[in-house]
Amino acid sequence: MNDRAPGSLAAAGGREIAMPTGVLTVHTETGEYPLDALVGFGARANAKRGFLFVSKVLGKHWPSRPGLMRELHDALAGQLPPALPGPVVFIALAETAIGLGQGVFEAHLRRDAGQEALFLHTTRYRIDGVPAIEFAEPHSHAPRQFLHLPTDAALHALFMRARSLVLVDDEASTGTTFRNLAAACRALNPALAHVHLATLTNFMGAQAGDALAAGIGLPVTHGAALNGSFTFAAGASFPEAAPAQVVGAAGGVAVGGAFGRAGLARPLTLPDATLDALVSGIGSGETVLVLGTGEFMHPPFLLASALAERGIDALVQSSTRSPILEWGAIGSRLAFADNYGEGIANYLYNVQPGQYAHVLVCHETPPNDALRELAGQVGGRLVHFRSESEIVEEMH
Secondary structure, eight states: OOSSOTTOEEETTEEEEEETTEEEEEEEOOOSSOHHHHEEEEEBSOTTOOEEEEESSSSSSSOBOHHHHHHHHHHHHTTSOTTOOSSEEEEEOTTTTHHHHHHHHHHHHHHOTTSOEEEEEOBSSOOTTOOEEEEEOTTSSSOEEEEEOOSSHHHHHHHHHOOEEEEEEEEESSOHHHHHHHHHHHHHOTTOOEEEEEEEEEOSHHHHHHHHHHHHTSOEEEEEEEEEEEEEEEOSOOOOOOOSOOTTOTTOOOOOSTTTTTOBSSOOOOOHHHHHHHHTTOOTTOEEEEEEBTTBOHHHHHHHHHHHHTTOEEEEEEOBSOOBOSSTTOOOEEEEOOTTSSOOOEEEESOOTTSSSEEEEEESSOOOHHHHHHHHHHTOEEEEESSSSOEEEOOO
């Protein structure tokens, strides 16, 4: 795995990365977290945006240490304005930033347990019978996003009383997605008075940040682990890529809201009995990859964290629908069927079969052929999170 993209060179005040889809130039400000500590560079099969900042601390396209991820959650929670009016609604952007957003929300609860706060994450799926608003993430391969309103009456009331929005994503570039989501939320709750953006990297620049605040029509603050800017000169052609979104696909697996789609006002927990059962099969010195599936990211992070706290060498990562070329920070790619039933390709990056002594494939959907195919490719065990308190391993 190479976290410095081929063709990188030092440019005046920045870095230039020549990739198969174009040339990316990145300028960063000095900060606590240098660029190479946070991201590598990938090339995307996407004519809208042919590059990707491959995060090393999201647990998505790169295997990540849960301790470092938690450190970033705490750092971003610590950048929230101290006088942020409450209640506060935290919204994480699917699919990449779901785990990050839930981690920042829980870090905020640890810091300020007295403030009313609600967590939601956006999704590419619909929960049957639950009201949702739709907005667009224009540069994505899967541009349609949905935000479901809480089904619990108290959580719904909390959303409608909220004064501040904290929008969490891995990266800020143009700000268009934030503007679209904020507008959708303000249409439901006109009492919103402040928007705070929490991102690992902020590449908008001061001018785009001012334009975003004007577009949202509210005061906007921004906290990030790294600030800077970039430009991308697209190449003449792009590889063909399969669709990454089929909304309302026939035969799709019904999704629920228990883990964040329908709202949470508390941290998630894992049963001790589940941890005991999983730990019992792991030998001394063996490395474990806790693998989430698609949008199911935060519970696997909690599992990896709990294993690490018990002295186990654990990393966390997730599969994704995003098609990325095998280049630069993407050292390998596995493709497999879609366990959510949309009929689109899913991918796992930077994981080689046999690389880990144990792979725990964590999923919210019922066990199916797609999950068994993934488990077979990585030599993994299927761990089904039927609910927060009922977690079972499929036995072969």
